[in-house]
Amino acid sequence: MKTLNLLFVLLLSFGVGSHNLIAQDLINTDTIPGFDSKPNKLKISGVVYESDGVTPAKNVILSIEQADEHGNFNVVDENGKKSVINSGSIKTDDSGMYTFYTYIPGNDRRFNMQQQLFVFITEADNTSYEIPSFLFDADPLLSKQCRKRISKKGDPSRILKPTVVDGLNVVQKDIILTSSLEALN
Numbered sequence: 001m002k003t004l005n006l007l008f009v010l011l012l013s014f015g016v017g018s019h020n021l022i023a024q025d026l027i028n029t030d031t032i033p034g035f036d037s038k039p040n041k042l043k044i045s046g047v048v049y050e051s052d053g054v055t056p057a058k059n060v061i062l063s064i065e066q067a068d069e070h071g072n073f074n075v076v077d078e079n080g081k082k083s084v085i086n087s088g089s090i091k092t093d094d095s096g097m098y099t100f101y102t103y104i105p106g107n108d109r110r111f112n113m114q115q116q117l118f119v120f121i122t123e124a125d126n127t128s129y130e131i132p133s134f135l136f137d138a139d140p141l142l143s144k145q146c147r148k149r150i151s152k153k154g155d156p157s158r159i160l161k162p163t164v165v166d167g168l169n170v171v172q173k174d175i176i177l178t179s180s181l182e183a184l185n
Contacts, residue, residue: 046097
C-alpha cells in the first residue's frame, strides 16, 4: 500500500491528475491511445450519480490514467507539462453516463504494483479530487489480505469483474460523488 501511495504522489508531482481540460470539447465517451493494438481490451461504462446515489450527475469530468500492458507509466513532457500517455477524459451527459474504451493495464512486479485505473473527478463546480483506484478481480497481485482491507474500508465495488462479450472485456461501474473526499489542489 505504501508503494501505491508513493506512486500516486509521483504521479501528482508530474502534474498528472491536475487535468486542465477544456470541458466543452469533451463528450461522454473516450478511447485511450493505443486501444486498438492492446491486448485485453476493456470497455468500462456506467453512470455518475450525485451524493444522494439517485440523481444523475451531469457535466462531471471523469479522467483515468493507467500503466501500459507491461505495468509501465509512459509520461510525455509537452511544453514543461508532464502527463501520462495512457489516459483519457470524458464529460458525463445529462443522464450521468460515461464510457471509456481502454485495456486492462499490466502490473509491475518489480514494485508489486497491482493492475489499476487511477480515477479523477472534476465536478460541475470545479471541485477536483481522486477516488479510490479501480482494481481487477483476476489480478494475481490482488491478495486475500488486500481484498479483506478493501472490504473493511467498505468499497469492494472498486474491484472490477469484467465479463467477455465478443472478445471485449466489459464492466459496468457506477460512481457516486461525495463531498467527503479530499480535494486536489
